[in-house]
Amino acid sequence: MTKPLTQNIQDYLKAIYSLTSDGKEASTTALAARLGITPASVTGMLQKLAALQPPLVVYQKHQGARLAPEGERAALEVLRHHRLLEAWLIESLGYSWDAVHEEACKLEHVISEEFEERIAAVLGNPVRDPHGAPIPSAALVMPTNHDVLLSSLRGREKAVVRRVRCEDAHLLRHLENLGLVPGAELAALKYSAFDANLTLKVTGRKPVVIGPAITGHIFVEIQD
Amino acid sequence: MTKPLTQNIQDYLKAIYSLTSDGKEASTTALAARLGITPASVTGMLQKLAALQPPLVVYQKHQGARLAPEGERAALEVLRHHRLLEAWLIESLGYSWDAVHEEACKLEHVISEEFEERIAAVLGNPVRDPHGAPIPSAALVMPTNHDVLLSSLRGREKAVVRRVRCEDAHLLRHLENLGLVPGAELAALKYSAFDANLTLKVTGRKPVVIGPAITGHIFVEIQD
DNA sequence: AGAATAATTTAGGATAACCTAAATATATTA
């Protein structure tokens, strides 16, 4: 057994995982902004993580970083913890949609494998968390999905909301008010190229016009 | 608001709370043994904790330490977290008696007040944890009790087991096998001054002879 | 291409905890 990773390192790996989901390397600055520290500190840590045996990240000066296999494993483990915890805080303790993120962020680093297994079992081994984010399997495989950003719709499509990628409590409450929660059916009516606004109708509600700051956080599955 | 205490400081405070429960100061060596670190490290930390504003401990060279009011508050808060967590891991996640301690030790430092309130409510605001340890109230008052050590019995008393003060999983399983769990009724039959062995009969079981290494961990309430 | 701007790294320090080894203080015993 290698020694367990510190909480901080786990947070770095999570951040790199998220920033590299588009295929590009995670830049020092972007990581610093995400973690709320200075770029200088990030450089130091990346050098260290890349020098570990086995390395957790692949890193070259001025080129940003991405996860090495071992780092990705660790990132998925933390992600699984986080998302199971969110699901379970809502299911078992009655937390609200917008309050679980912070609590899960603290708990994700300290729960044991037994804890992880028990809550997964209680919840019936869910594949998505309450915000629709995919939960890696116990074997740390990320489930495949056909999620597409709501901001990519151009009108005249029907779709089902699958995921809300957002940690801001205010925005989450707003989305709940709009009915934009996982499972909601909607029709995209009109797209305005100038401001990237999308007019859409959630089934059972009046049409609304929504800006890219919101549509860029919502994933849907398009219905044929 | 003063800044939150580190996990380590919380562990020091818990240890001091426990070691001073007999009224005496907690010695440097005893703390070191309890925390699994060297006495030298303890000295450094005690000096720091006593120098804080407000001080968390009262400490004088070579005299050991005890908790200052602010330190006691913090210790009771952590203790409440720990004991509520143990109760709730057993109730809600099906953990066994002997497995909860470690998990609770990690979680106790990171859960929010909201989490604490929610599990207290789910559990019906219990006054004791599954091992019978008293749980401080939300206002951080330790409930009164009439617990007496089983090792203080001298035969011909009837008593009810109220608490098992033990974190060792092996011993806990042994006690469960003997029926020595909170709520069990027993009669002390005979005491041997030479080896401090106590012969006792748990209701519905055969009499057993138990040594002081065990009776010193069990609290009972004597029945008239 | 050269200059200005932005991103990144290096260098030098800080803090919180821990450690070991040596020094000192207290307690016990002959």
Next chain:
DNA sequence: TAATATATTTAGGTTATCCTAAATTATTCT
């Protein structure tokens, strides 16, 4: 009471993580 044993503290060092300020490298613009 002196000698021994035990407990405690001091001194100096380590590791993990962060910081600021200065130096360097990369990118963009004219």
